[in-house]
Amino acid sequence: MNTSTNTRARTAAAAAALIAAVSVATATVGGGEASAVPIGPGCPALYVLGIQGTGQSSPTADPLADTGVVGALIAPVLNAAPGLVQRSYIPYGAGFGGAVPGGGLDPYVVSVTDARNQLDAAVTQIAADCPNTLIAGIGYSQGAQAMSSFARDVGAGTGPVGPERIAGIALYAHADRAIGSPIFPGRPGQTVPDPAPGTTGAAVSAVQITNPPAAGGGIADGATEYGELTGRVADICTDGDLACSAPDRAALLRVGAEIAAQADLHNPLAAIGTLNALFQAALREAWTTVILNDLQVGGGNVDYVPQLGLAGRLIDAADPRIPAPTPEDVGAAAARWNEITATVASNPIGLLPKLAGQLGAAWGQLVADNADLVNPAIWLRYADTVARHNGYAISGQLNSGIAWMVALAHDIVGSR
Incomplete structure (x- = not known):
């Protein structure tokens, strides 16, 4: 095996290990x-x-136990604002398909x-x-x-309540953090x-959320927007934490995380079958979407005009939050593919070289969209990613x- 192949193999293995270590992806089901x-x-x-992170909660967890990363934030708030603040933690499986110690057996998507x-x-009550x-x-x-x-x-x-009931939300190691997101998404700099609704914000105005910036974005690639809560949602990430600071050009890493999030991983044999089925389904869905949206046919001509690149x-296709193509979509894609092949067959000399060039450019863009995966210098940032992911409390973040x-509590009391 040559040096280049060795490098790619080591990089792929490191990426797989890091996905499992930080346990992040997407969510949709009940x-x-x-x-x-x-x-x-x-x-x-x-x-x-x-809401605690993976392996830090369970369906029977004590809702008043100040444990884990989230407890390390909330407990000091109670001490600093006695009588003004109450708290509880959401008990849930906190699992990753059985692959993470302390977490439940449910796939990540079910757990989230x-x-x-x-x-x-809880909010409704x-x-x-x-x-x-x-x-x-507070979510971690x-x-x-x-x-x-x-x-x-x-x-x-x-949502279950109006935005006027929400004072503030702090996210840590957030897998849907947008690439290059500022601390307050939608508010660069x-x-x-922003003040809590109905308050002057006098105490909050003295608070500075100045955590160091983080490169990259969340491994789940959700890029969430917050509408009326913009300015009251902080998204805090430690640079080099693969959960929220994944490389920009690592599309297949995000695909892998999304697939792993849906899998049964507690049994190795079951995991192989589940992952393979999910991967094959994602490829079929992606191909169906490409045919319906990116290949144009008519008037004796065929063109590949992508509305979204192959990486996207x-x-x-791997994101369970995005609906899969319907049976009608699959049927329409099959009919369009028959039309495409018939058109190309009628004029192969005129159409094949052009299509080869267009698809070759798309493949080149896919390679560029994954360039960070084979760059050892990039992966040096993640040599201690597990420690960074777990270290928000000890790092002062x-x-x-x-x-x-604490400031929110005092502002609310002062407004009354």
Whole structure:
């Protein structure tokens, strides 16, 4: 085996290990029955809901136990604002298909959506039982994905409560972080959070969220927007944390993460079969989408005019949040392919060289979109990615979030 092949093999193995180590991807499907949220005595000014990361929770976890990365943020808030803040943690499987110690056996997509369902129920209960209480959220790793999807829907007006009930949301190691995202998505350069609704923001105005910037973007490639909550959602990432700071040009890494997120991984033999079936399905979906959207045929001519590159088609096909082609789509793609082959067969000398050039350029772009995967210098950034992913508490990355939550509580009380 030559040096180049060795390098590619080592890079591929490292990428696979890192995907499993940080345990991130996407979510779509249903979850379990929600538990009641502990409230009292009385209703607080601010209720903080936390969602732990992979392996840090379970369906029977104590909702008041200040453990894990999220607990390291929320516990100091309680101490600094006694009587003003109550909290609980969302109990859920926190699993990655059985591959991560401490996590459940459910695939990642099931686990994250379970957390989201539990979060919606908790917020609904708090809003109903404590109509004057504002709500904040803290999410870490896969918990950040669940919290982010909640913030997206609330900001768009489709969540379980209106945006006026949300004081602030802090995300850490968020797999849907947009490439090059600022700390406040949609607000480049902003370092001071927007005030909580109905407050002057006097205390919050003294808070600076100045965590160091991170290159790249989330491995799940969701690039979430927050609508009415823009300025009240912070997305904090440690540079070199593969969960939220994956290389820009690593499309197949994101495809692999999305596929692994849907798989049963606790049994090696089952994992091989599941991963193979998911990969084959993604290829079929991508090809169907390419035929329907990127190949133009008519008037004796065929052109490949991509509306989205091959890398984008593969990422979308592997993402369970994006609906698969319908049977009608598959039938339409088959009919169009028959039309394409018949058109090319009628004029191969005129059409084949042109199509070869167009598809060759598309393949070259796919290679460029994955150039970071075979660049050893890029992967040096991730030599300690597991430590970076797990080190938000010890690195001081949580300090500004603590200050923010305390300031929110004081502003809410001051407004009353």
